[in-house]
Amino acid sequence: MSNRKASVDADPADTPIDPPADPPRVAGSTGRGKGRQGDVRLNRDVVLRAALDLVDAEGLEALSMRRLGNRLGKDPMALYRYAENRDALLDGLTELLLDQWIVAxxxxxxxxxxxxxxxxxxxxxxxxxxxxxxxxxxxxxxxxxxxxxxxxxxxxxxxxxxxxxxxxxxxxxxxxxxxxxxxxxxxxxxxxxxxxxxxxxxxxxxxxxxxxxxxxxxxxxxxxxxxxxxxxxxxxxxxxxxxxxxxxxxxxxxxxxxxx
Amino acid sequence: MSNRKASVDADPADTPIDPPADPPRVAGSTGRGKGRQGDVRLNRDVVLRAALDLVDAEGLEALSMRRLGNRLGKDPMALYRYAENRDALLDGLTELLLDQWIVAxxxxxxxxxxxxxxxxxxxxxxxxxxxxxxxxxxxxxxxxxxxxxxxxxxxxxxxxxxxxxxxxxxxxxxxxxxxxxxxxxxxxxxxxxxxxxxxxxxxxxxxxxxxxxxxxxxxxxxxxxxxxxxxxxxxxxxxxxxxxxxxxxxxxxxxxxxxx
DNA sequence: CCGTAGCATCTACAGCGTAGAGCGATGGTG
DNA sequence: CACCATCGCTCTACGCTGTAGATGCTACGG
Structure with a gap:
């Protein structure tokens, strides 16, 4: 998808948000030594909000499961507990938005x-x-x-x-x-x-x-x-x-x- | 992208159209032995029409450079001579359509x-x-x-x-x-x-x-x-x-x- | 103490767009 | 005729994608 910029180095959404300096994936030790940012339990709302943030900041194309996961300091696959699909996640986004539209x-x-x-x-x-x-x-x-x-x-x-x-x-x-x-x-x-x-x-x-x-x-x-x-x-x-x-x-x- | 069906076998757009039985890519001999279908020269219009066909038949998600190339009996990269980008190809599609709308x-x-x-x-x-x-x-x-x-x-x-x-x-x-x-x-x-x-x-x-x-x-x-x-x-x-x-x-x- | 359940992760696979190099035929020029 | 540029196309390779399946970690009820 247009490849964006290739590997320039620090792309805003490629690094977790809260702890500025911390290898996002250490592989070996599965967060045994206090996974910091990764410790906050996810829930649908957090995921959707993060997704909306990401889209607002970098556009729709930037919203990939991997990037979103990375931003939340979690494995991409963790998201599937709250959104089943990427498509479902997109639906969730529209819902999140329309929900803020109070007509009467x-x-x-x-x-x-x-x-x-x-x-x-x-x-x-x-x-x-x-x-x-x-x-x-x-x-x-x-x-x-x-x-x-x-x-x-x-x-x-x-x-x-x-x-x-x-x-x-x-x-x-x-x-x-x-x-x-x-x-x-x-x-x-x-x-x-x-x-x-x-x-x-x-x-x-x-x-x-x-x-x-x-x-x-x-x-x-x-x-x-x-x-x-x-x-x-x-x-x-x-x-x-x-x-x-x-x-x-x-x-x-x-x-x-x-x-x- | 939603994976569609995984490898069932014969997906309509995964095989060239004209010659029903023919290995699409033989690798070694570069079409030396009469590339049949692949011999017709491409041009922008043919490419766009094929793309529109594909989209009409299978939806937007089915339109990938690889599938389109396959359908035309050509290497996917051949398309880039007529459409620079996948995005440009999509623009071409809208153009192809709007061009048929004669207002006056x-x-x-x-x-x-x-x-x-x-x-x-x-x-x-x-x-x-x-x-x-x-x-x-x-x-x-x-x-x-x-x-x-x-x-x-x-x-x-x-x-x-x-x-x-x-x-x-x-x-x-x-x-x-x-x-x-x-x-x-x-x-x-x-x-x-x-x-x-x-x-x-x-x-x-x-x-x-x-x-x-x-x-x-x-x-x-x-x-x-x-x-x-x-x-x-x-x-x-x-x-x-x-x-x-x-x-x-x-x-x-x-x-x-x-x-x- | 042992399940058991839920959450998160790891690994792996097939597919994607496309950069870059290369290849065979064509056609113009010496 | 030989030469070389150009064109249309193909090959290979890279980094990215969504996501299935197995695996582990943590917490809790017995």
């Missing part, structure tokens, strides 16, 4: 529109804080058939349905509304992340040059947009979109008590 | 709304015919900063901008409209594919059972939807969504000739 806060007494609007912004903030996990968020569900997804990943769905339901949507309509809502959210996030350039200073040039590279007779409109692509305000764009969407839902709610 | 057909003299509506349905059809590529479609752009994307992948964008522009949208508004449009499209496809169950007969049970598994006091709304999740009409849902979206765009076009 307890003390929130605002309108359903207000709740959905706030939830959308929360979602954006949450996800932007862990951009590297986004691919998981959109691809994992494609291979896990809904009913079999981790509970934590279904809770937001349920909560949104609850909000919509108490707003007066019939079940079927609530489902449609949910799809529109979540589809929009995901679509927006993908859009925003595509626009995102890692290093603005350097990449402003890179982007312009990139677009400059386009044959100007084949891509007139696209090239004209170059300046606009550089100051993209995701927050504003989301707000604008969600407003339109909520208006649409409102209209639908007022007009037809039942559909399909 | 030459003979189409309908309204811009009509064009966008038709394009949306085309996109859906195209993508559903290659479901396994969808993850690439949504994740590859996240790691390639717009201006550096393969030209074929930018053409649809340009075409949509053209349609919007000739509809009267100012460049900035056209960009916003494009984002809403494409974002919606992607969101819908992801929604639809999540709903999709591989084997309806068997999975109808699986799905119901899956939902049945949910604690009924924590997921009342979701469980109520179980029956509805089973007859999902993607086409209709898309049509309905696109209609709303187009209405929104129309309104925006009529109200404000310029924005931001």
């Amino acid at each position: 806060k307890a003390d929130d007494a605002s309108s359903w529109q207000g709740q959905l609007r706030e939830a959308a912004h929360d979602f954006r903030a949450l996800v932007l804080a862990h951009r590297h996990v986004v691919p998981l968020l959109v691809t994992r569900p494609l291979s896990t058939p809904m009913g079999l997804r981790p509970l934590g990943a279904l809770r937001p769905l349920e909560q949104i349905l609850a909000v919509l339901s108490s707003a007066g949507f019939e079940p079927a309509d609530a489902l449609h509304a949910y799809r529109a809502y979540y589809g929009f959210l995901i679509g927006h996030i993908l859009n925003e992340l595509e626009e995102f350039v890692v290093n603005p200073d350097e990449d402003e040039l890179g982007l312009k040059l990139g677009l400059h590279r386009l044959p100007k007779k084949d891509f007139p409109h696209l090239r004209e947009l170059a300046p606009m692509l550089l100051n993209y305000d995701g927050e504003a764009e989301l707000e604008q979109g969600i407003t339109i969407l909520l208006q649409g839902l409102e209209a639908q709610l007022r007009s037809a008590p039942t559909t399909d | 057909k030459a003979d189409d003299a309908s309204s811009w709304q009509g064009q966008l509506r038709e394009a949306a349905h085309d996109f859906r059809a195209l993508v559903l015919a290659h479901r396994h590529v969808v993850p690439l479609l949504v994740t590859r752009p996240l790691s390639t900063p717009m201006g550096l994307r393969p030209l074929g992948a930018l053409r649809p964008l340009e075409q949509i901008l053209a349609v919007l522009s000739s509809a009267g949208f100012e460049p900035a508004d056209a960009l916003h409209a494009y984002r809403a449009y494409y974002g919606f499209l992607i969101g819908h496809i992801l929604n639809e594919l999540e709903e999709f169950v591989v084997n309806p007969d068997e999975d109808e049970l699986g799905l119901k059972l899956g939902l049945h598994r949910l604690p009924k006091k924590d997921f009342p709304h979701l469980r109520e939807l179980a029956p509805m999740l089973l007859n999902y009409d993607g086409e209709a849902e898309l049509e309905q969504g696109i209609t709303i979206l187009l209405q929104g765009l129309e309104a925006q076009l009529r109200s404000a000739p310029t924005t931001d």
Whole structure:
């Protein structure tokens, strides 16, 4: 996988975190002389958090069982007690993230529109804080058939349905509304992340040059947009979109008590 | 990677396609005695098409340089003349797909709304015919900063901008409209594919059972939807969504000739 | 004291992407 | 004709991956 850098020497995730100087694997003596860092018992949460850290810091490709194990000061195989698979571990990651998305806060007494609007912004903030996990968020569900997804990943769905339901949507309509809502959210996030350039200073040039590279007779409109692509305000764009969407839902709610 | 089946024996992609009985690698004699299948010269298109075939047939994980090479009757390393990287090969795949998405057909003299509506349905059809590529479609752009994307992948964008522009949208508004449009499209496809169950007969049970598994006091709304999740009409849902979206765009076009 | 169970580790295997060198045919130039 | 560069391809090898299976260590109930 792109080999990253080959053996430069000290890669942040290749060494345990807590004790800075300590041979991670001594082979012979199986931690008899106090395995330090390795002594803390693992549990699912610790593993998942470490995985998320690793992904946040170095991207999805950096998350291998070996590297994760190393970071926890444990043998890679130890992880399999808490995640069965690498795939399951990835599912765990999405769960860990979605679990932090609280759609209907307890003390929130605002309108359903207000709740959905706030939830959308929360979602954006949450996800932007862990951009590297986004691919998981959109691809994992494609291979896990809904009913079999981790509970934590279904809770937001349920909560949104609850909000919509108490707003007066019939079940079927609530489902449609949910799809529109979540589809929009995901679509927006993908859009925003595509626009995102890692290093603005350097990449402003890179982007312009990139677009400059386009044959100007084949891509007139696209090239004209170059300046606009550089100051993209995701927050504003989301707000604008969600407003339109909520208006649409409102209209639908007022007009037809039942559909399909 | 999930090990698939271990060595069962004849895996469809592990053997060359054309000559059914022939040791793929004889080692010693470098194809001196008429390398049959291996004699056809490769080119980028052949490689990409084979890759797409492989992915369509066996999923993304099955696409390895070695398996692809094997399928083409060539050494894996031969592919690197046409794709530099495995990543580049994946980019090539998305390009190959998006290149088939013709947004504004030459003979189409309908309204811009009509064009966008038709394009949306085309996109859906195209993508559903290659479901396994969808993850690439949504994740590859996240790691390639717009201006550096393969030209074929930018053409649809340009075409949509053209349609919007000739509809009267100012460049900035056209960009916003494009984002809403494409974002919606992607969101819908992801929604639809999540709903999709591989084997309806068997999975109808699986799905119901899956939902049945949910604690009924924590997921009342979701469980109520179980029956509805089973007859999902993607086409209709898309049509309905696109209609709303187009209405929104129309309104925006009529109200404000310029924005931001 | 001996099981017994749970956690962690060791070892090993098949597969992966790909760098680097090499090989045979082709085609242009002396 | 001989020569040599170039192209398409193959070979070999390295370091990495996920994970099956056996093995050990530690703690606890009898």
